Amino acid sequence: MMTNANELTIAAARDALRKGELSATDLTMACLTAMDAGDGLNAYVHKTPEIALEQARAADARIKGGDAPDLCGIPLGIKDLFCTKGVPSQAASKILNGFRPEYESTVTAKLFDAGAVMLGKLNMDEFAMGSSNETSCYGNAINPWRRGNDETALTPGGSSGGSAAAVAADLCLAATGTDTGGSIRQPAAFTGIVGIKPTYGRVSRWGIVAFASSLDQAGPMTKSVRDAAIFLGAMAGHDPKDSTSADLPVPDFEAALTGDIRGKKIGIPREYRMEGMPAEIEKLWTDGIAMMKDAGAEIVDISLPHTKYALPAYYVIAPAEASSNLARYDGVRYGHRAKLAQGDGITEMYEKTRAEGFGPEVQRRVMIGTYVLSAGFYDAYYNRARRVRALIKRDFDQVFAAGIDAILTPATPSAAFGLGEMASADPIQMYLNDVFTVTVNLAGLPGISVPMGLDRQGLPLGLQLIGRPWEEGDLLNHAHVLEQAAGFVAKPAKWW
Numbered sequence: 001m002m003t004n005a006n007e008l009t010i011a012a013a014r015d016a017l018r019k020g021e022l023s024a025t026d027l028t029m030a031c032l033t034a035m036d037a038g039d040g041l042n043a044y045v046h047k048t049p050e051i052a053l054e055q056a057r058a059a060d061a062r063i064k065g066g067d068a069p070d071l072c073g074i075p076l077g078i079k080d081l082f083c084t085k086g087v088p089s090q091a092a093s094k095i096l097n098g099f100r101p102e103y104e105s106t107v108t109a110k111l112f113d114a115g116a117v118m119l120g121k122l123n124m125d126e127f128a129m130g131s132s133n134e135t136s137c138y139g140n141a142i143n144p145w146r147r148g149n150d151e152t153a154l155t156p157g158g159s160s161g162g163s164a165a166a167v168a169a170d171l172c173l174a175a176t177g178t179d180t181g182g183s184i185r186q187p188a189a190f191t192g193i194v195g196i197k198p199t200y201g202r203v204s205r206w207g208i209v210a211f212a213s214s215l216d217q218a219g220p221m222t223k224s225v226r227d228a229a230i231f232l233g234a235m236a237g238h239d240p241k242d243s244t245s246a247d248l249p250v251p252d253f254e255a256a257l258t259g260d261i262r263g264k265k266i267g268i269p270r271e272y273r274m275e276g277m278p279a280e281i282e283k284l285w286t287d288g289i290a291m292m293k294d295a296g297a298e299i300v301d302i303s304l305p306h307t308k309y310a311l312p313a314y315y316v317i318a319p320a321e322a323s324s325n326l327a328r329y330d331g332v333r334y335g336h337r338a339k340l341a342q343g344d345g346i347t348e349m350y351e352k353t354r355a356e357g358f359g360p361e362v363q364r365r366v367m368i369g370t371y372v373l374s375a376g377f378y379d380a381y382y383n384r385a386r387r388v389r390a391l392i393k394r395d396f397d398q399v400f401a402a403g404i405d406a407i408l409t410p411a412t413p414s415a416a417f418g419l420g421e422m423a424s425a426d427p428i429q430m431y432l433n434d435v436f437t438v439t440v441n442l443a444g445l446p447g448i449s450v451p452m453g454l455d456r457q458g459l460p461l462g463l464q465l466i467g468r469p470w471e472e473g474d475l476l477n478h479a480h481v482l483e484q485a486a487g488f489v490a491k492p493a494k495w496w
Helices: 010-019 024-037 049-064 106-113 161-168 185-191 225-235 279-294 305-328 346-357 360-372 378-401 427-434 438-442 472-486
Strands: 044-047 075-079 117-122 174-179 194-197 217-222 265-269 298-302 406-410 447-454 460-467
Touching: 010 024, 010 049, 010 225, 024 044, 024 049, 024 075, 024 117, 044 161, 049 117, 075 161, 106 117, 106 174, 106 225, 117 161, 161 174, 161 185, 161 217, 174 185, 174 194, 174 225, 185 194, 185 447, 185 460, 194 225, 194 472, 217 225, 225 447, 225 472, 265 279, 279 298, 279 406, 279 447, 279 460, 279 472, 305 360, 305 378, 305 427, 305 438, 360 378, 378 438, 406 472, 438 460, 447 472, 460 472
Parallel strands: 075 117, 075 174, 265 298, 265 406
Antiparallel strands: 044 117, 174 217, 194 217, 194 447, 406 460, 447 460
């Protein structure tokens, strides 16, 4: 048996499985062992070893029979936002305590049809609301990276923090994430992995617990760009059960990784040069621009003038949609129901259930959302935010119409911060983590975070590439070139 098989990429494991150098059962066992050894990271919140081994045995039979898709036998972690039949699916919230769906999300059904193996469900911010995985009912997920010899526990980012930590620490070969305002790309940058948010509508949202329906999009979190291409190919595709799913063919994303970007135009938006941006992020961006230029791309300065309104617009639209989506958690049909006192009626049941079931960040966003949708404020806030969103989308449309192929920006305004360092009395500080990522969700575009290097404290930093709608193959190829040029191979030193 191959030692440290859990450290393989999807591409390397796929090849080893095909050649018979490794069985899916042995690979799964290696990941299950690593998963148990990684309990200190609090990445997995519901382990499913029996399901994993059963799926691995089926994958071995399928590989022997010569009928094996790319993901056959590949052990994955699944974010707790995806409904998985018969397995707790709580969205990291107390209000869904005990909920075991009777159905499978479209994404997990596609992955299992492709022969993938589920190791367990991964930690996340409650209802995907957060940038640091500190709002989870399971407690914080912890970043496997450390600042030099400092033992401070760092955030893996959010909301897909458990997914990022598990992939970075080799507790799985890859994981699913979801991204509403940066929740795949920011944790990927904080943990030194690759994360892609596809074009809105490329991956079905059916069976994924909703946060903000016009912004949510599922995507892969992987150890390499090639793995992201393989994984995205299995997740993507039209789904008649999701009215926002695009009826478009899924190209071979892996085949798009030619490594050739000569003559491509890379836009550098001046509005992303934020005041007070750390010098290390600035340098990383400059280095990335030089790498793209060396690969034969043309660098073009561009303007996305409405960028400065993106965060305020996002924090009106997302909570508004959340307040509508979360109205269904009322203690009536499923999940937690508060104990009622004598004489309590249905109103008291709703109030007590929601007060007990939702954490402070979810309550904050539901209240903001209900406020901006209420009579008298709807036009002042919600409709205005929707108009701003249309302008942000128009900025991108104009840039792409002018011939830009991809846009290069920082992924995050800093490296990973310590748990508790940002969760101060001011939630705005936390919201600023999404400054480079929310525009992509507001415009429905694909975006990818690529690990580029380490800061002076030894923590990973990433750059973001934003692509044209539906052109994930092209975007992945640009990311592949950046990844090859940066040559990032650092791994966190094992302390857990």
